[in-house]
Every structure is written in C-alpha cells, then in structure tokens.
Amino acid sequence: MIRFKLLAEHESLPAHNKGTGVWFGAGALNVDIGQNPVLLLRSPDGSVGAALCSNDAANSYKQSIDDLLKTVLEKFERKGFQPSSLESAMLGGAENSKWKWVHLQKIAKKAFANLQEGENGGLYYRTISFETKSGVVTVARKKANPNDWNPASANLSLESGTKGFSEGNAGGVVANATRFFRQESTFKALREEVIPTHLRETPDQPFLFWSAACSAGAEAYSYAMYIHRTLARAGATCPFRVYATDINQTLVEGAKSGEYKVSKSDIANFKAYFQRYGTLEGDTVVFGKEIKQFITFGTFDLKQRPRKTGFRMVVCANVFQYYDxxxxxxxxxxxISAVTRPGYIFVGPTRDSTLRELGLRKLAKYNVLLAE
Ligand SMILES: C[S@@+](CC[C@H](N)C(=O)[O-])C[C@H]1O[C@@H](n2cnc3c(N)ncnc32)[C@H](O)[C@@H]1O
Structure with missing residues (x-):
C-alpha cells in the first residue's frame, strides 16, 4: 500500500531528479516534480517501484505520458510484475496544470484498478521521495510566487514584476495563448465603426492600429489582413500600419518570422486569408512580404508611457484579467495618451468607476471604449 506523508512548508527533501522521465528501482526515488503531477507504481512486495512524471508542454504532454507508461510497464514486466498486480498512486500538480492531473488520472484509472490520489493543486512546487520498500511517499511543498511563475494565477499590481510574462516559459506555463481573429467584436467594430470614422474624419491620414500585448503575433497578422481588406473594399487610399508589441522578446522575435502552425478549424475558417496573404502548405502558413510590410513588431512593457501616438485603435486583449x-x-x-480622437480602445474587464474617472465611454455593441 502506498501512503502519503506531507511535510510542513518549511521542510525540504534532498537533491532530486528532474524533468520528464521514469525513475525506477528499489529504495528511495527522489524526484523534483515541480508543478507536474506524478504517478507512482509499486510491486506488491515493495521490491521495486517507479515514479513517472512529465514536464512537457501542452502539445506533447499526452504523448509523453503514453510513452513513459509503456516504458515503465515494460520495466515491471521484465521484473515479473504484471500491470494488474501493481499498487498505484498519483499526487502533485499545481493549480495551473490541473489539466495534466485530469489527463494523468484518466490514463492511470484505465490502467490500474486501485489508483490512490494524494494532495494536489495550489500554487506549489513539489519534490517527492518515494520509499519503495515501505510504500511511503514523502512530499515537500514550496509556495511559488505567482508573479515569477504563472501569471494565470496572478493578480499583478503595478509594483509587481512581470517576469512570468517576459521570460516566456518560466516553469513551463505562461499565459500567452493566442489565436487568429480571436477577439471577434473588435473586427466588427473595425468594419462598422472605426474604419468608417477614420475615413470620414481624416481620410488622408495614416490609419494606425496598435496590437498591445500581441503574444506570438497571430493577432497582429489577423488585424493587418483585416484592415488591408476593409480599406481596399472601401476604395480607401490612406496608408495603414499595425504596431504589434509584447513584453516577451522571444514571442516578438518569433512573430517577425510570420510562420505559424494552424489548426484544422483555423484552416476551415480563415483559409482564404492565409492563401491571399501568405502560402498555406499542410498545417503551416507563412505570411508574405505583402502583409508583413504593414506590421512593425517590437518589445514593450505596458507599464511604460508609449512613445508612439496617433493610433485610431488600440487592442489589448486577454491581458487585463491578470492585473489589478x-x-x-x-x-x-x-x-488614452496614445490614441487620436475619437480613439477606440479594447481592453477587456474594467470597472465602470474607472471608465468614469478616465472619461471613457463604452460602446456596448462592440465592448469597445471611446476616447473623445
Ligand atoms: C493571453 S496573451 C494575449 C495575446 C493576444 N492579445 C490575444 O488576445 O490573443 C497575454 C499576453 O500579454 C503579454 N503581457 C502581459 N503583461 C504585459 C505587459 N506588462 N506588457 C506587455 N505585454 C504584456 C504576455 O506576454 C502575453 O503574450
């Protein structure tokens, strides 16, 4: 029988193995499981045990679990133990990797009838020591600073650092998910309100758009394509430019290449755009010069005062939820300091009192703010 022993938060365990792997043997198996759940297996006589853990990212986690499980079962079989005879338990995994817990649990329940479940969740890094002979697994937990680690659980203030965002994959999880044509209401606003206003008020001025916090850039290419198409359809001759910035330099550098893996649903929905403004081969789209020339990528922390002004619209989507x-x-x-008037701003959740204080009006139809 596997038993759990949770140490107090100030207690720690000795040096550990780390990463993705299977640790197999007799005696104490020491593993630094970080924010990932671990699966523990033990022969009924305690002569041998294993810890299986993967710190792989979203797209390869499931495959790595399948591979690790296959490896570990072969090891037990070579020692003469069938899967059905093994004791099994899982524990660990932080709040932000709940989906890993759910997946591992599903696989483990299918493979082992007697799965025991230990403590998990919270904002913790964990290390374990699995004593195969006694079946005792000792767990040490260290509280993580969400700001250094997983911004998805953070409530960042102005004083907080933003290392979790700027350093990309700190801890393997970062809230930088993005996709093509994501914020539907803003595309509608562009077509029905923002571009018509610009063409009416200042038809000869460049149309400047800012994708603030553009992540890997799918957003910037989406707006560039959409604005290009909408201006062309309107027969407009004004130049336009999309400024696309993010605090994360790695993401910004990647965005400049203009190459993206696209999902089946992206292809079904946006094939015409991909083919018009780039080349689509299999599941990869590569944007061409024709559209890239309208986009300027750069790193920028939203805490700084913008140097560039005159934007007709700023979109800062899926960022405010992480901040105070x-x-x-x-x-x-x-x-507000960066937009021309009337200027349109999309930011997601904000208090009405903040809007009143800043003199912004909400265009409810598009969920967009208006600076007049
Ligand atoms: C969830 S993604 C949203 C990306 C895109 N706007 C979208 O909606 O698809 C959040 C992005 O905000 C960026 N970010 C967070 N804090 C930031 C800051 N202070 N300055 C600039 N970018 C920031 C992150 O690096 C990340 O790429």
Missing amino acids: DDARMHFLENF
Missing part, C-alpha cells in the same frame, strides 16, 4: 485595478488604470491612461 491600479495596473489596469495605468495601462488605460497610457492607451
């Missing part, structure tokens, strides 16, 4: 009211207010002030 003080930071949201500061970012909004920065956007």
Whole structure:
C-alpha cells in the first residue's frame, strides 16, 4: 500500500531528479516534480517501484505520458510484475496544470484498478521521495510566487514584476495563448465603426492600429489582413500600419518570422486569408512580404508611457484579467495618451468607476471604449 506523508512548508527533501522521465528501482526515488503531477507504481512486495512524471508542454504532454507508461510497464514486466498486480498512486500538480492531473488520472484509472490520489493543486512546487520498500511517499511543498511563475494565477499590481510574462516559459506555463481573429467584436467594430470614422474624419491620414500585448503575433497578422481588406473594399487610399508589441522578446522575435502552425478549424475558417496573404502548405502558413510590410513588431512593457501616438485603435486583449485595478488604470491612461480622437480602445474587464474617472465611454455593441 502506498501512503502519503506531507511535510510542513518549511521542510525540504534532498537533491532530486528532474524533468520528464521514469525513475525506477528499489529504495528511495527522489524526484523534483515541480508543478507536474506524478504517478507512482509499486510491486506488491515493495521490491521495486517507479515514479513517472512529465514536464512537457501542452502539445506533447499526452504523448509523453503514453510513452513513459509503456516504458515503465515494460520495466515491471521484465521484473515479473504484471500491470494488474501493481499498487498505484498519483499526487502533485499545481493549480495551473490541473489539466495534466485530469489527463494523468484518466490514463492511470484505465490502467490500474486501485489508483490512490494524494494532495494536489495550489500554487506549489513539489519534490517527492518515494520509499519503495515501505510504500511511503514523502512530499515537500514550496509556495511559488505567482508573479515569477504563472501569471494565470496572478493578480499583478503595478509594483509587481512581470517576469512570468517576459521570460516566456518560466516553469513551463505562461499565459500567452493566442489565436487568429480571436477577439471577434473588435473586427466588427473595425468594419462598422472605426474604419468608417477614420475615413470620414481624416481620410488622408495614416490609419494606425496598435496590437498591445500581441503574444506570438497571430493577432497582429489577423488585424493587418483585416484592415488591408476593409480599406481596399472601401476604395480607401490612406496608408495603414499595425504596431504589434509584447513584453516577451522571444514571442516578438518569433512573430517577425510570420510562420505559424494552424489548426484544422483555423484552416476551415480563415483559409482564404492565409492563401491571399501568405502560402498555406499542410498545417503551416507563412505570411508574405505583402502583409508583413504593414506590421512593425517590437518589445514593450505596458507599464511604460508609449512613445508612439496617433493610433485610431488600440487592442489589448486577454491581458487585463491578470492585473489589478491600479495596473489596469495605468495601462488605460497610457492607451488614452496614445490614441487620436475619437480613439477606440479594447481592453477587456474594467470597472465602470474607472471608465468614469478616465472619461471613457463604452460602446456596448462592440465592448469597445471611446476616447473623445
Ligand atoms: C493571453 S496573451 C494575449 C495575446 C493576444 N492579445 C490575444 O488576445 O490573443 C497575454 C499576453 O500579454 C503579454 N503581457 C502581459 N503583461 C504585459 C505587459 N506588462 N506588457 C506587455 N505585454 C504584456 C504576455 O506576454 C502575453 O503574450
């Protein structure tokens, strides 16, 4: 029988193995499982045991679990133990990798009838020591600073650092998910309100658009294609430019290449765009010069005062949820300073009191803010 022993938060365990793998043997198996869940297996006589853990990212996690499980079962079989005879338990995995827990649990329940479940969740890094002979697994937990680690669980203030965002894959999880044509209401606003207003008010001025916090850039290419198409359809002759910035330099550098793996649903929905503005081969789209020439990528922290001004629209999508009211207010002030009038701003969740204080009006139809 596997038994769990949870240490107090100030207690720790000795040096550990780390990463993705199967640790197999007799005696103490020491593994630094970080924010990932671990699967523990033990022969009924305790002569041998295993810890299986993967710190692989989203797209390869499931495959790595399948591979590791196959490897570990072969090891037990070579020692004469059938899967059905093994004791099994799982534990660990932080709040932000809940989906890993769910997947591992599904696989483990299918493979082992007697799966025991230990503590998991929370904002913790964990290390374990699995004593195969006694079946005792000792767990040490270290509280993570969400700001250094997983911004998805953070409530960042202006004073907080943003290492979790700027350093990309700190801890393997970062809230930088993005996709093509994501914020539907803003495309509608562009077509029905923002571009018509620009063409009416300042038809000869360049149309400047800012994708603030563009992540890997799918958003910037989406807006560039959409604006290009909408201006062309309107017979407009004004130049346009999409400025696309993010705090994460790695993402920004990747975005410049203009090459993306696209999902089946992206292809079904946006094939015409991909083929018009790039080349689509299999599941890869590569944007061409024709559209790249309208986009300027750069790194920029939203806490800084923008140097560039005159934007007709700023879109800062799926970012405000990670920040506190003080930071949201500061970012909004920065956007207001960067837009021309009337200027359109999309930011996601904000308090009505903040909008009143900043003199912004909400265009409910598009969920867009108007600076007049
Ligand atoms: C969830 S993604 C959203 C990407 C895109 N806007 C979208 O909606 O698909 C959040 C992005 O915000 C960026 N970010 C977070 N804090 C930032 C800051 N202070 N300055 C600039 N970018 C920031 C992150 O690096 C990440 O790429």
